[in-house]
Amino acid sequence: MFHFEPLPLDGAFLITLPSFKDNRGVFNKTYQEHFFNAAGIDFQLKESYFSLSKKNVIRGMHFQTPPHQHSKIVYCPSGSILDVILDLRKHSATYGQFYSTVLSDENSKAYFIPEGFAHGFKALTENAMTYYLVGSEHDKNHDAGVLYNSFGMNWDCIHPIISERDNSFPGLNSFESPF
């Protein structure tokens, strides 16, 4: 069974995926419309992708701006990541607040991340896989971000491996949220 834990950031959930282990290995279910709807989540899949990251890679904090904003389901089928979501909804009581947790092949946890959030993570292992189910198609002109170290998250990482683009995002304080 899916287990949906509502997070303190309204609309976001930490999900425990159904996981079946036997002598061959493991089988995990990542999405089933009926159960997501029953938990109050309306999600329409438009795109899916995954990344593989070296240990201490930080990717984020990413989102797509309106009218291409999206919700997404994120999980880690292989290795482990420290995964972070940041509320960018201007009228939200938790604007600027974040939540972080470990997603891994051991714990079978996933996030449901609503529209209006930024998302990022640090790879805790070599070859950490991050898998996404996404509610809108990629649009490079609306692909945006907030600087990963500008909102109070302790990444516990002195020399992260990070892209130039991610390092050039505005900090949360100088960011005008479109959400």
Ligand SMILES: Cc1cn([C@H]2C[C@H](O)[C@@H](COP(=O)(O)OP(=O)(O)O[C@H]3O[C@@H](C)C(=O)[C@@H](O)[C@H]3O)O2)c(=O)[nH]c1=O
């Ligand atoms: C996200 C994305 C990237 N790309 C391209 C752009 C670029 O050339 C290459 C790598 O893109 P990035 O550096 O943005 O990859 P990455 O940093 O892994 O991007 C991901 O980061 C995490 C934190 C998320 O939340 C995801 O939604 C996504 O934004 O892939 C697509 O073609 N489609 C896509 O949907």
